[in-house]
Amino acid sequence: MAGRGKLIAVIGDEDTVTGFLLGGIGELNKNRHPNFLVVEKDTTINEIEDTFRQFLNRDDIGIILINQYIAEMVRHALDAHRSIPAVLEIPSKEHPYDAAKDSILRRAKGMFTAEDLR
Amino acid sequence: MSGKDRIEIFPSRMAQTIMKARLKGAQTGRNLLKKKSDALTLRFRQILKKIIETKMLMGEVMREAAFSLAEAKFTAGDFSTTVIQNVNKAQVKIRAKKDNVAGVTLPVFEHYHEGTDSYELTGLARGGEQLAKLKRNYAKAVELLVELASLQTSFVTLDEAIKVTNRRVNAIEHVIIPRIERTLAYIITELDEREREEFYRLKKIQEKKKILKEKGEKDLEKRRAAGEVMEPANLLAEEKDEDLLFE
Numbered sequence: 186m187a188g189r190g191k192l193i194a195v196i197g198d199e200d201t202v203t204g205f206l207l208g209g210i211g212e213l214n215k216n217r218h219p220n221f222l223v224v225e226k227d228t229t230i231n232e233i234e235d236t237f238r239q240f241l242n243r244d245d246i247g248i249i250l251i252n253q254y255i256a257e258m259v260r261h262a263l264d265a266h267r268s269i270p271a272v273l274e275i276p277s278k279e280h281p282y283d284a285a286k287d288s289i290l291r292r293a294k295g296m297f298t299a300e301d302l303r
Numbered sequence: 304m305s306g307k308d309r310i311e312i313f314p315s316r317m318a319q320t321i322m323k324a325r326l327k328g329a330q331t332g333r334n335l336l337k338k339k340s341d342a343l344t345l346r347f348r349q350i351l352k353k354i355i356e357t358k359m360l361m362g363e364v365m366r367e368a369a370f371s372l373a374e375a376k377f378t379a380g381d382f383s384t385t386v387i388q389n390v391n392k393a394q395v396k397i398r399a400k401k402d403n404v405a406g407v408t409l410p411v412f413e414h415y416h417e418g419t420d421s422y423e424l425t426g427l428a429r430g431g432e433q434l435a436k437l438k439r440n441y442a443k444a445v446e447l448l449v450e451l452a453s454l455q456t457s458f459v460t461l462d463e464a465i466k467v468t469n470r471r472v473n474a475i476e477h478v479i480i481p482r483i484e485r486t487l488a489y490i491i492t493e494l495d496e497r498e499r500e501e502f503y504r505l506k507k508i509q510e511k512k513k514i515l516k517e518k519g520e521k522d523l524e525k526r527r528a529a530g531e532v533m534e535p536a537n538l539l540a541e542e543k544d545e546d547l548l549f550e
């Protein structure tokens with residue numbers, strides 16, 4: 186398992202995606218499909234969900250980064266998903282990070298005492 | 304899963320020994336599983352703490368990266384479309400390794416670089432320095448995010464493992480062990496009762512024998528008194544033997 190590398194996918198607004206592509210994670214696979222999706226104001230929720238599911242089904246993607254406000258829109262698809270690939274919620278420029286909405290932290294709701302100590 | 308069932312087995316001494324051994328085994332199993340659950344929970348809490356720290360840190364790193372993006376846009380103009388069009392191969396990829404905690408394999412992500420930077424020429428016209436800073440910031444963000452992803456997957460996997468282990472512990476503690484104990488109690492009561500029955504039966508037989516014997520003796524007395532009984536010859540008594548000719 187250690188040999189084959191996996192990719193990092195991004196679903197986000199233009200700035201987020203640009204930034205991460207400059208970080209060097211973008212790739213087009215054999216069928217010219219990118220491992221990122223730029224979400225604009227007019228992108229429908231269905232498109233986002235479809236791309237998300239496609240990323241889940243591709244076995245060369247290890248991590249999916251998604252802006253938190255987009256994650257909110259497809260929350261049901263996110264919650265139904267389990268382990269591989271890992272789904273990470275990142276803040277966007279307009280919406281700073283909100284720990285209460287993160288789907289992973291919500292699962293550990295009972296143990297939020299560590300959070301309160303901050 | 305009622306509260307009154309026990310294992311159906313013929314009560315005997317051997318069955319009792321077997322049940323005792325099974326009880327011991329179930330208790331050992333339960334203790335081992337409890338230890339495993341404790342180890343997993345400990346690791347779980349550690350990971351949770353780390354996740355919260357890392358997430359906060361990540362929030363800040365992302366903010367800084369977004370600032371540098373705005374700066375770069377200001378200096379270099381809008382390069383977003385260029386960047387998006389020029390995608391072909393990723394330089395940063397991740398590998399999945401397996402880590403083992405108390406018997407549970409956790410996936411761990413490790414990032415590695417491959418190939419050259421495809422955006423080396425992007426900031427050549429203007430804003431090269433801001434773009435370089437931007438690239439560095441986002442590279443740092445990516446590293447942090449990979450670590451966060453590892454933590455997150457471990458978190459989820461551990462959560463499942465803990466739930467399963469706790470379920471097993473509870474099953475053994477509240478179903479298996481009481482069932483074996485009830486079976487053991489049943490066997491013991493059956494064996495005791497059987498002993499009592501044996502004892503009672505023996506006593507009854509002895510009584511009957513005694514009565515028969517007494518009755519037999521009484522009969523004998525009566526017949527002796529009536530003179531009907533011939534005493535058998537006593538070899539040990541000194542008497543004249545008629546068959547001897549010369550004495």
